Amino acid sequence: MPELPEVETVRRGLEPVLSGARLTRVRQNRPDLRFPFPDAFADRLEGATVLALNRRAKYLLFPLSTGETWVTHLGMTGRFTLDGEQLGEFEEPAPIAGKHEHVSLCAVRDSLTTRIGFADARRFGFMGLIPTDAVDDHPLFRGLGPEPLGNAFSGAHLAEAFADRKQTIKVSLLDQRNVAGLGNIYVCEALYRARISPLTAAGKISKPRLETLATVVRDVLSDAIEAGGSTLRDFANADGGQGYFQHRFDAYGREGQACLRAGCSGAIRRIVQGGRSTFYCSTCQKT
Numbered sequence: 001m002p003e004l005p006e007v008e009t010v011r012r013g014l015e016p017v018l019s020g021a022r023l024t025r026v027r028q029n030r031p032d033l034r035f036p037f038p039d040a041f042a043d044r045l046e047g048a049t050v051l052a053l054n055r056r057a058k059y060l061l062f063p064l065s066t067g068e069t070w071v072t073h074l075g076m077t078g079r080f081t082l083d084g085e086q087l088g089e090f091e092e093p094a095p096i097a098g099k100h101e102h103v104s105l106c107a108v109r110d111s112l113t114t115r116i117g118f119a120d121a122r123r124f125g126f127m128g129l130i131p132t133d134a135v136d137d138h139p140l141f142r143g144l145g146p147e148p149l150g151n152a153f154s155g156a157h158l159a160e161a162f163a164d165r166k167q168t169i170k171v172s173l174l175d176q177r178n179v180a181g182l183g184n185i186y187v188c189e190a191l192y193r194a195r196i197s198p199l200t201a202a203g204k205i206s207k208p209r210l211e212t213l214a215t216v217v218r219d220v221l222s223d224a225i226e227a228g229g230s231t232l233r234d235f236a237n238a239d240g241g242q243g244y245f246q247h248r249f250d251a252y253g254r255e256g257q258a259c260l261r262a263g264c265s266g267a268i269r270r271i272v273q274g275g276r277s278t279f280y281c282s283t284c285q286k287t
Ligand SMILES: [Zn+2]
Pocket: 259, 260, 261, 264, 265, 266, 267, 281, 282, 283, 284, 285
């Protein structure tokens, strides 16, 4: 499942060719992905100009000159291609061409035309159109917490959201009402960096530690986006070789391996919380 950094990397990769571009030769090759496409989807994109490329949680939101916003979720295997090359790198390989290409279009900008494809082998993704002035009130976005990389996300916000909460900090950070788009991998990584036990009740964590937590949440996401951005640049020069999101994690996926923190002799453990794996060091993430 692409996490926020991968989605942000895709947004940044599409921006140079889609921002301000006019969409032409739009083709929709099947009636549905996870959900049906909207009625006359291709016709409603055809001729429209893309005004901006935004992201909210793990959704790509592209407001159009028609007053509608083109919404995309990558699901498990959703991939954009530019002139046939995959945009972004992912942990999970996915076929991108042929029968799996469900939408194709051309983006015309400064007399330069780029062919854009969207493939989704497992079809857990979706594309929709929402009136731009109704996006914030749409069921997908209404009630979402602040963006972890936005100004509204801070230690003070977490202190307010977590006041008196008995739920664990791990489960609370995955709750999209508290913070939007933060997935399992980056919650594990942030708690590890902040030296906070995933088992601690959210309401028991002091304000200074929540400040630290907010900072490291930004840091782990920014580091991953930076890594994705660099692989994205390399990708343009790569001769057809497909790499995948090769971000190194300090805790996630390292069950039984030595803790990487200097001076800690512990090992990474895996437990299950709320149906999801948690990786942490019980030696240096005590409280
Ligand atoms: Zn440790």
